[in-house]
Amino acid sequence: MTEAGGQRLEARFGILSCWRDGARRVTGAPSIVFGVWALSLLLALPLGVVLRGLIRDSLGSSLAADAAAEGVNYDWWNEFLQATGGIGTTFVPSIIGFAAPLRNLSDVMDNVPLAATLTSVVVAWLVVWALIAGGVFDRYARARTTHTPAFFAACGVFFFRFLRLGAIAAFAYWLLFRFVHGWLFVSVYPRWTRDLPVERDAFFIRLGLYLVFAALLALVNIVIDYAKVRAVVEDRRSMIGAIAAGARFVARHPRAAVGLYVLNTLVFVAVLVAYRLAAPGAEWRGPGMWVAFAIAQAYIVARVWAKLVFAASQIALFQSRLAHAGYAALPEQRALEPPIVEALGPAPAPPPRV
Amino acid sequence: MIERLLVSGGVILAVAAPVAQEAAPGALSPRNASYTIAARLDPARRTIDGTERIAWRNITASATGELQFHLYWNAWRDTRSSWMRERLLAGGRDLADRPPQDRASMDISSIAVNGTTLPFTYIAPGDGNTDDRTVIRVALPAAVPPGGAADIRVTWRAHVPRTYARTGAIADYFFLAQWFPKLGVLQDTGWNCHQFHAATEFFSDFGTYDVSLTVPDGWIVGATGREQSRKANGDGTATHRYRQDDVHDFAWTTSPDYVEFRQTFRHATLPAVEMRLLLQPEHKGQEQRHFDATIAALRYYGEWYGAYPYGHVTVIDPAWQSGAGGMEYPTLFTAGSRWMAPRGVASPEGVTVHEAGHQFWYGIVANNEFEHAWLDEGFNTFSTARAIEQAFTPNYLAERYFGGFVPWVFRDIAISRATDGNRLGGYRSAARMDAQITPTFRYWPPTAGAITYNKTATWLHTLERLLGWDTLQTIMTTYFQRWAFRHPTPEDFFAVANEVSGRDLTWFFDEAVRGSHVFDYGIQLLRSEHDRERDRHDTVVAVRRYGEAIFPVDVLVTFEDGSTARERWDGRDRWTMYRYTRAAKAKQAVVDPDRVLLLDLNYTNNSRTLVPRAGEASRKWMLTWVAWAQDLLMTYGFFV
Secondary structure (H helix, E strand, C coil): CCHHHHHHHHHHHHHHHHHHHHHHHHHCCHHHHHHHHHHHHHHHHHHHHHHHHHHHHHHCCCCHHHHHHHCCCHHHHHHHHHHCCHHHHHCCHHHCCCHHHHHHHHHHHCCCCCCHHHHHHHHHHHHHHHHHHHHHHHHHHHCCCCHHHHHHHHHHHHHHHHHHHHHHHHHHHHHHHHHHHHHHHHHHHHHHHCCCCCHHHHHHHHHHHHHHHHHHHHHHHHHHHHHHHHHHHCCCCCHHHHHHHHHHHHHHCHHHHHHHHHHHHHHHHHHHHHHHHHCCCCCCCCCHHHHHHHHHHHHHHHHHHHHHHHHHHHHHHHHHHHCCCCCCCCCCCCCCCCHHHHHHCCCCCCCCCC | CCEECCEECCEECCEEHHHHHHCCCCCCCCCCEEEEEEEEEECCCCEEEEEEEEEEECCCCCCEEEEEEECHHHHHCCCCCHHHHHHHHCCCHHHHCCCHHHCCEEEEEEEEECCEECCCEECCCCCCCCCCCCEEEEEEEEEECCCCEEEEEEEEEEECCECECCEEEECCEEEECCCCCEECEEECCEEECCCCCCCCCCCCCCEEEEEEEEEECCCEEEECCEEEEEEECCCCEEEEEEEEEEECCCCEEEECCCEEEEEEECCCCCCCEEEEEEECHHHCCCHHHHHHHHHHHHHHHHHHCCCCCCCEEEEECCCCCCCCCCEEECCEEECCCCCCCCCCCCCCHHHHHHHHHCCCECCCECCCCCCCCHHHHHHHHHHHHHHHHHHCCCCEEEEEECCCCEEEEEEEEECCHHHHHCCHHHHHHHCCCCCCCCCHHHCCHHHHHHHHHHHHHHHHHHHHHHHCHHHHHHHHHHHHHHHCCECCCHHHHHHHHHHHHCCCCHHHHHHHHHCCCCECEEEEEEEEEEECCCCEEEEEEEEEECCCCCCCEEEEEEECCCCEEEEEECCCCCEEEEEEEECCCEEEEEECCCCCCCCECCCHHHEEECCCCHHHHHHHHHHHHHHHHHHHHHHHHHHC
């Protein structure tokens, strides 16, 4: 094996080991995975309850409910969609099984505006992420238990920093969706396909444009990711500085950073493929509906896990290159001692070891 | 009116007696407007230069001192035509904003009648729009009496547009319809020659078309009729001559890219039909799907209504983005498929069956599509749904993602004939927009399709459920055979329906066709209480007519011991009530339990149960929706 080949091999193993390290850190803190999952559930549930009311009112005491409970009552569904408004308009067949992630990904890639009734929930979700991201990153950076008070203390420390970072990121994404997406898909795509009589060719052109756009999204995403990593690990206060540092890191370790990104993307794809195979249809009824819900929730948990591994493995990569595992500049936050401890005075020093 | 029905082996040879006296021996139709056309296509300039000779005969009881012609392509000349104005009402801004080179034109160089060149003027018989140039009038020096004839010669040049209304070109793909100056229809009441409207199609007389088409040598041509000859001209072009008797239109297509397939439709009691398929290369592998769908149409329409009489049909698979898909012309139609066309989803089958079916409703029974488009579109939508149910069940819902390219099949959602096949959903939103009997060109453009296609299919299916298929089929067959190669009106169909069913169905046609009332019956109340003194259950069922339209309905009450009570209500009052005293408690009540009245806009309220499962159903769908919403959050989570 040549020297260059050996370096490539090392780099590859480096990526793999970082990913494994990240996966270990995430799996070692299951409360974060389940906490994030629970947050997604809590945010989605209220609107779900509203929708449930609309559906229940529509079905009333009719026999249409029987068919809707047993499977899909498509006739009733069409009637419902004809009459409903607000959140009811999002109740479309695309919510069933694997069509759900397919449609969501498709809508993002095609820049389909979010339903107005969902905007507040999505914004809340993004803010919640900004709120907890500091604690999550801090926990994974330390790679050991930090306990709840320290977790939330880190959340507090980084909340406004990540909010600022989020605003910069949002601006970058907005530029991409507002101008680049528009240019690619509203200007270039129609121009390139205007006189094209072959659908297959048009599809591949569109696929190519998706890849270009996805690459640009990923570029912003990876820089922002490492900005977060550096902000937490190095306790940076300037988010502009963190972005610059994140970009520098990606530029100096392009193969590792991009390789890890690709690996994590493949893991996400694997999760999607698994859900494609296991996704529940509409045939689940009675207590079975809870089984179907559990399968869907297992998929959401897997997506949360994959997303967190994404972050944790990037932290692991950064620490393997510019710091040491478990290093975080921010001092570990401790919960305030209860007043009784103060009254009793400091604890006596432990006896020296012999 | 005397009729001569010559039905042999299912082949219809029916023509009206007065016409038969004039028509050629063996003719299926009056053949009073026959065209001999020579046209040359210049693909680079996208122009057609043509000459036509029309042998026209006045088959009405009145003399005429003028001729009227359609110049359809002038509808797409500018934004001032009636077609464009109506299209804008329906939201067709993109079509109006096209650059000049993408628009069309049809310019007459000369018109000569019986050897005399005559001037012409543009007229606007429908809406008085003086900017519309889709109809011309030619005053004759001498009137043509009943039974008289005229020899008409026209030369013209047309510019082929980027496709409007299934007509036009993209790259080297050309689909050319309504492409020649075409005579209107002279009726006893005068000329019926409407301007081109956005929500309507066409109307013309039957004849023989003998058409020579000059295109680049090596390009494949598909056209109405059979190819008679093909001659290389030595200048890089070739002339293809097509001929067809007993049709009322002629369309054609040419492209160097088509892949050609042929099969023959064979049936125990129907005549064989040669099927020619011109397929896009990217759809190779789908040829059998196109043939199977065409076979389904030829078979079921043939068995139900009458045989396809021409012996050949050409199926065109249009180029992507050509906008030419899903349109019917005599002995030729355009289907429509996608590169990724999943199995279990009736596409391309649905559109193929529909357009093949138009060979019957439109091609053979040639109603006036300007005024009563529903007589063919609606009848055909109904028939399509029935044929699809016979041949392509199950048929699942599919949606497309990622720019509309990537299909996803919902195996949980089977498309039903009764509702989706008849397109009840589309009708529901447009139910009150127009009375169906309104002339089609006067329909509110955005909802014209829903009334024309969907409502008709739904009420025909309702009629099937009311009368039974055997009776409805006899009605349709009789109507088909009686009016084959002629121009029926709605009243002609109503008369046949009354005659064949032996019932006066005027009340139904008044509600469904002549009016715009909506049907909606429902169970307003179901109560079943235990009478302790008698140890019996007193059950009360209140049924209500929420809509204005009236239809007799059954009411079925089911009790917990499995017994039932079925009532017949004439449906006239606003409500009615039924009371029962039985040992068993009531379980559920349904009005129109067999769903005869498919036109009922709200079927959910047709039933009530004392053990409702709305809670379970709503919980199940809430959970499904919540999982989707969480996935949405996770997807947006990419950005944080």
